[in-house]
Amino acid sequence: MIPPLVRPKPKNPILRTRLPLLPPWARSRAALGLTAAAALGRFELQVCADCGTVQYPPREACHRCLSGTLRWREQAGIGELISTTTVYHSQDSFFRERVPWHLGLVRLDAGPTLVAHLHGGCAPAPSRVRIGARLDKSGQGVLLAFPLGEVPHMADDRQLREMTCDPKFRKVLVTDGKTQVGQAVVRALIAAGADWVWVGHAEPWKKFAGFAELEALPQVTLLPLDLTDSGSVKQLAGEIGGKVDILINTAEVHRAHGIASRSGVEVARAEMDVNYFGLLRLAQEFGPVMRARGADGPSSATAWVNLLSIYALSNYPPHGTFSASKAAAFSLSQCLRAEMRPGGVRVINVFPGPIDDEWNQLLPPPKLTPEALAKALVKALRDGVEDVYPGDVAQEWLTRWQESPKTLEREVSL
Amino acid sequence: MTANSLISLAADLVSGKIRVIDLTQTLSPEFPPIVLPPEFGQCLPFRIEEVSRYDERGPAWYWNNFSCGEHTGTHFDAPIHWVSGRDLPNNATDTVPVQHLIGAACVIDCSAEARADPDFLLTADHVRRWEAIHGRIPARAWVLMRTDWSKRSDPVAYQNYDETGQHTPGPATDVVRFLIDERNIAGFGSEAIGTDAGQGYHLKPPYPCHYYMHGSGRYGLQCLTNLDLLPPTGAVVFCAPLKIKNGSGSPIRALALVPG
Numbered sequence: 294m295i296p297p298l299v300r301p302k303p304k305n306p307i308l309r310t311r312l313p314l315l316p317p318w319a320r321s322r323a324a325l326g327l328t329a330a331a332a333l334g335r336f337e338l339q340v341c342a343d344c345g346t347v348q349y350p351p352r353e354a355c356h357r358c359l360s361g362t363l364r365w366r367e368q369a370g371i372g373e374l375i376s377t378t379t380v381y382h383s384q385d386s387f388f389r390e391r392v393p394w395h396l397g398l399v400r401l402d403a404g405p406t407l408v409a410h411l412h413g414g415c416a417p418a419p420s421r422v423r424i425g426a427r428l429d430k431s432g433q434g435v436l437l438a439f440p441l442g443e444v445p446h447m448a449d450d451r452q453l454r455e456m457t458c459d460p461k462f463r464k465v466l467v468t469d470g471k472t473q474v475g476q477a478v479v480r481a482l483i484a485a486g487a488d489w490v491w492v493g494h495a496e497p498w499k500k501f502a503g504f505a506e507l508e509a510l511p512q513v514t515l516l517p518l519d520l521t522d523s524g525s526v527k528q529l530a531g532e533i534g535g536k537v538d539i540l541i542n543t544a545e546v547h548r549a550h551g552i553a554s555r556s557g558v559e560v561a562r563a564e565m566d567v568n569y570f571g572l573l574r575l576a577q578e579f580g581p582v583m584r585a586r587g588a589d590g591p592s593s594a595t596a597w598v599n600l601l602s603i604y605a606l607s608n609y610p611p612h613g614t615f616s617a618s619k620a621a622a623f624s625l626s627q628c629l630r631a632e633m634r635p636g637g638v639r640v641i642n643v644f645p646g647p648i649d650d651e652w653n654q655l656l657p658p659p660k661l662t663p664e665a666l667a668k669a670l671v672k673a674l675r676d677g678v679e680d681v682y683p684g685d686v687a688q689e690w691l692t693r694w695q696e697s698p699k700t701l702e703r704e705v706s707l
Numbered sequence: 708m709t710a711n712s713l714i715s716l717a718a719d720l721v722s723g724k725i726r727v728i729d730l731t732q733t734l735s736p737e738f739p740p741i742v743l744p745p746e747f748g749q750c751l752p753f754r755i756e757e758v759s760r761y762d763e764r765g766p767a768w769y770w771n772n773f774s775c776g777e778h779t780g781t782h783f784d785a786p787i788h789w790v791s792g793r794d795l796p797n798n799a800t801d802t803v804p805v806q807h808l809i810g811a812a813c814v815i816d817c818s819a820e821a822r823a824d825p826d827f828l829l830t831a832d833h834v835r836r837w838e839a840i841h842g843r844i845p846a847r848a849w850v851l852m853r854t855d856w857s858k859r860s861d862p863v864a865y866q867n868y869d870e871t872g873q874h875t876p877g878p879a880t881d882v883v884r885f886l887i888d889e890r891n892i893a894g895f896g897s898e899a900i901g902t903d904a905g906q907g908y909h910l911k912p913p914y915p916c917h918y919y920m921h922g923s924g925r926y927g928l929q930c931l932t933n934l935d936l937l938p939p940t941g942a943v944v945f946c947a948p949l950k951i952k953n954g955s956g957s958p959i960r961a962l963a964l965v966p967g
Contacts, residue, residue, distance in 0.1 A: 498739055498866035522736040523756055548746075559748050 295413050298449040300462050300488070301591040313587035313636045314387040318431035323351040326365045331426035331434035332679035336370045338405070339363040349405035370424035372401035374438060377411055377418050387430070390588075395452065397438045399424055409436040410452050414444035427456040428677055430587070430637035432630070448675060457677035458539060458596035458639055461486035466537045468493045468518060468575065469544035471501040473650055474600065477663035478543055481671045483512050488592075491533055493518025493544070495525075520544050520571030530578035535586070539674065540579055541598040544571055547652040551613035561614035568618035569625060572599065576629050584636030596674055597633060598641045599626050603687045605644060606694045607701045630679075641673050646686025659685050716964075723967045730931045730944070730961035731781040732857065734773075738780055738930075739862040741900050742873070750776035753958075777956040783948040784902065784917070784927035788955040791922030798924065800954035805947065807926065810893050811848040812942040812963055813841070814934055817876060821854035825867055825874040826906055831885040841939045846891040849928070849944045852878065856898040857932035867905065877904025880915040887923050895920055896928030896944075896961075928961060937963055 320328065323339075330337035339348050341355035342362040354361050380394040388394055395411040399422055407424070415422050415438055422438040429435045437453065448459055460482050467482070469475045470492035479490050490512050494501070497517055507513055516533075519525040546567040548560050555561075579597075586594035604616035605623035623642065630640035647653040649660035661684040669683035682691045693701045719725040732738060740752040753775040759765025777800075778784070786792030787799045797803055815837050820827040829852055834844070844850060854876045859865040867874045877897060886892045895902050895916055902916040912918045920927055928946055943964040948957030 496739070496742075498863045498868055499742065500868055500870070519736070521752075522754060524736055557748070559751075563749065 295444060295446040295450050297446040298454075298461060298591075304590060310586060311390075311588045311590070313430070313584070313593075314390065315431040315635065315637060316387045316429050316433075316435075317385060318433050320433055321351070323353055324434075326351055327426060327436075328428070328432070328434035330365060330367070331428050334426075334673075334676050334678040336368050336424060336426040336436070337365040338368050338403070340366040347401070347403040347405060349401075349407050368401070368403055368424070370401065371441075372399045372403075372422060372424060374399055374411075374415060374418045374420045374422045375406070377415075391455070397422070399438050407436060409438040410456075412437060412439045412447075412453055413450045414440040414447060416440065427453075428639065428679060429456050432634050432639070432679070454591075458641070458674040459485070460539055460671065460674050462488050463538040463592050463595065464489040464491075464536050465539040465541060466491045466493070466533065466579075468520065468540070468542045468571075470494050470503075470507055470513075470515065471499075472543060472545075473503075473663040474648060474666055475543040476503045476507060477667035478541055478670060479507060479510070479513060481664075481667035482541075483510060485671045485675070487512060487539075489514065489536075491516055491537070493529070495519035495521075495544070518544075520574060521566045523574050526571075526574040526578045530582065534579050534582040537579060537583060538586075538592055538594050539596045539598070540575070540583065541600075541670070542572060542575060543600050545600060546618075547612070547615050547650075549612050549615070549652060549655065551610045555614075561618070564615055564618040565621065568615075569621040572622050572625055572629075576625070576632075580629065580632060583638050584633050587636030587638050594636070594638050596639045596641055597629065598643060598670060598674070601626070601642050601644050603644045603646045603682065603690045606690065607698060607705060610706055639677065639679065641670075641679055641681065643670055643673065643681045643683065644687055644691070645669075645682075646684050646690065661686070719967070720964075725964050726967045728933050728936050728942075728963040728965055730933050730963055731959070732930050732932050734775070734780045734958060737862060739866050739900065740776065740779055742866070742868075750778050752776075753779050775958065777951065777954055777958075778929070780958045781930040781932070781961055782928070782956050782958045783946055784921065784929065784956045785948065785954065786921040786924050786926070787953070788927075789914075789917045789921035791918050792924065795922075795924050798921075800948040800951045800957050803926070803948070807847065807893050808947040809943065809945050811845055811940070812851055812937060812944040813837075813844045813848050814851045814853050814937045814939050814942070816853045816939070818853055818855040818935070821856060821876040825876065826904060827854070827876040828879040828904055829877070829882050830879045831881045834882055834885065837939070844886070844890045844892060847893045848890070849894050849896060849946070850886055850890075850892050851896040851928070851931065851934055851937070851944070852876070852898070853934040853937075854898050855935060857930070857934070866900065871906075872908075873900075873905030875899035875901070875905035877902065877907055878916050880910055880912070880919075883915045883919045887919055887925060892925065894926030894928060894946075896931050896934075896946075898931050898934060900930060902927040902929055928959075931961060933963075937965055941966060 339351050341360050343360035344358040346357045375398045377397045383389050397411040400406040421441050426434050427437050465487050471494050491514050518529050546564045583594040602619040605619040608616040645661050647656045647660045649662050673681040734753045740750050755771045755773045758770045760769045785800050786795050903914045907914045945962045
C-alpha cells in the first residue's frame with residue numbers, strides 16, 4: 294500500500310531550510326553507461342557481443358568470457374524479488390536523513406542478480422517485479438524494483454519521489470505563456486496536479502490569443518517577465534524565486550532563416566538574446582535559490598526544464614540561426630546541469646522536432662502539436678528523465694545523430 | 708542683440724526668470740518600443756547591463772552598458788529615416804544643420820480631443836483656429852501636438868493596442884502638408900510612440916507625417932512629455948540627437964525654455 298501524497302502544509306517561514314545532500318555519486322566510466330540510458334528513461338545493461346551474457350554490475354570486460362566487446366542493450370527488467378531489506382541506520386549522510394529505506398535482491402530473468410531500491414508497491418518476496426533505471430538526486434543511474442502492474446498511488450512512493458520531479462502539489466514557473474506551447478504546458482501542469490503556476494509574459498501591451506482563458510485558471514498567476522531584460526528577470530526572481538519548485542523555460546524566438554536569406558545580424562541576435570542569454574539570465578537569478586532548496590521538504594525545488602530543439606544537435610540550414618541559438622542553449626544547459634547537481638535539482642532538456650506553430654508554417658507534417666509536447670514534458674518530470682526527444686521527427690533525428698553526426702549533417706543540408 | 712541677449716538669458720536661467728522644462732521620458736527597459744509585424748526587423752527596446760558596481764568587477768566604480776534602437780524612448784527622427792527623405796542632403800543625425808535643432812515651440816493643445824477619441828487626427832482647420840488665437844506659426848518653428856498621452860504611465864495604456872492595432876492620436880494628412888507648404892516648420896513633435904497616429908497606416912499616404920515631413924527635410928520628435936507645462940507660444944525647444952554617423956534618429960534629452 295502506498296499512502297497517497299497529501300498536499301504539504303505551508304512551510305513555517307522561520308524554520309531553517311534543510312540543506313541538500315546527495316546519495317553516493319561516484320561511478321566507474323563503465324558504470325556511467327547505466328546513467329546515460331537512465332537519462333533517457335531506459336534500463337540498459339551490458340551484453341557481451343561474443344557470448345551473449347547479460348552482466349551487472351558494469352565492467353570493462355565480460356565476466357564470463359573476458360571479451361572486451363560489450364554493448365549496452367535495453368532490458369525488459371523482469372525478474373524475481375528474492376529477498377528484501379529495510380535499512381534503519383546508515384553512515385551515509387543522505388540516507389541517514391531518509392531511513393527507513395527499502396532494498397531488494399532481484400534475479401533478472403536475463404541472468405544477473407542485483408540489489409535495487411524497492412518500490413513500496415512490490416509484493417513481499419518471493420514475487421515478480423520489474424527493474425527500471427532512474428536517476429537519483431546525484432544525477433546518477435540507479436535501479437528500482439517496481440511491481441509488475443500498476444498499483445494505487447504508484448507515483449507517490451516516497452523512495453520513487455526522491456528520483457522523480459512530479460509536479461503534483463508543486464509550484465511551477467512557466468517563463469512564457471504567450472505561445473501555444475507555453476499555454477499547453479500550463480494546462481498539462483494543472484492537469485498533473487501542480488499547485489500554483491506562475492506564467493510569464495513579455496511586452497504586455499501585445500495582446501495574445503488565449504490570455505483570458507489563461508488568466509481564468511485559478512492556479513495561474515500571470516506576471517511580467519522579459520528574458521531580454523536582466524532587471525525583469527532579477528525582479529521576478531526576487532519576488533518568487535524562493536518558492537519556485539519547477540522552472541520551465543518555454544520562451545524562445547524562432548525565425549526561419551539561414552545565413553543568406555536574411556542580411557544583417559539583428560534577427561539572429563534576437564534569437565540569441567532570448568534563447569541563449571535569456572537562459573543565462575534565468576540561471577543566474579533563479580539557479581542559486583533553487584539549488585539551495587533541493588531538499589526543502591516534500592515540495593522542494595526539483596527540476597529545471599529547457600525547451601530546446603532537435604536542431605540543437607545538428608544545424609538545420611533553413612532555420613540555421615535558430616539552430617545555432619539552440620545549440621548555444623544546449624551547451625549552457627550542460628553547465629547549468631553541473632551547477633544544479635549539488636542541490637539535487639534536475640535539469641531536463643526537451644528536444645522537439647518542428648512544432649506545429651506559425652514559425653514552422655512552411656514545413657510539411659509531421660509536426661509536433663503543442664499538446665503532445667506538453668504531455669511529453671510532464672511525463673519527463675514524472676519519470677525524472679534528463680533528455681526528452683518527443684515525436685517521430687525528434688526520435689528519428691536522434692537515432693541518425695547517434696549513428697553518425699556527420700552523416701546527419703550531410704543529409705539535412707541536401 | 709546677440710551678446711546681450713545671451714548674457715541676459717544666462718542670468719535669467721540663474722534667477723529663474725527662465726525655467727527649463729524636461730520634455731523627456733526616462734529611458735528604462737519598461738518603456739515600450741514601437742511594434743512592427745514580427746517578420747520585420749525590430750527596434751531594440753532600451754536595455755541596460757551592469758558592468759561593475761564597486762565590486763569584484765570594478766572595485767571603485769559603477770557603470771553600465773546600455774543598448775537600444777535609434778528610435779527608442781523620447782527620440783528624434785532625421786529625414787533619412789523615411790524612404791521619402793533618403794536622398795536629401797544633410798538628412799542624417801550627423802549632418803542635420805544644428806541651427807535647426809533649437810527653435811520656437813508652438814504647442815497645440817489637443818488633450819480634450821485625444822481624451823475623447825484615441826484615434827483623434829489633428830487637421831489644418833484645427834491649426835488655423837489655434838492661429839486665430841495665438842498667432843501665425845513662425846517659420847522653422849517646432850509644432851508640438853499636446854495630447855497628454857504621456858500621462859498614460861501604464862505601458863499597456865500608452866501603447867493602446869486592440870485587435871485592429873494601435874490607437875493613438877496624430878496628425879491628418881492635410882495638416883502635415885499645411886505645416887510644410889504654408890508654414891515652413893522645422894519639425895513636428897508628439898507625445899505618443901510615433902509622430903503619426905496609431906492607425907496612420909490607413910491614411911493616404913500611409914504614415915503621412917513620416918512621409919511628407921522627412922520627404923521635405925523636416926524632423927520628428929516622439930514620446931515627448933510635459934508638454935502641458937509649456938505655453939502655447941513663447942517657449943524654445945532643444946532637441947539635438949546624438950551625432951551618430953549616418954544615423955536615422957537618436958534618443959534625445961529634449962528640453963524647453965519657458966518664461967518663469
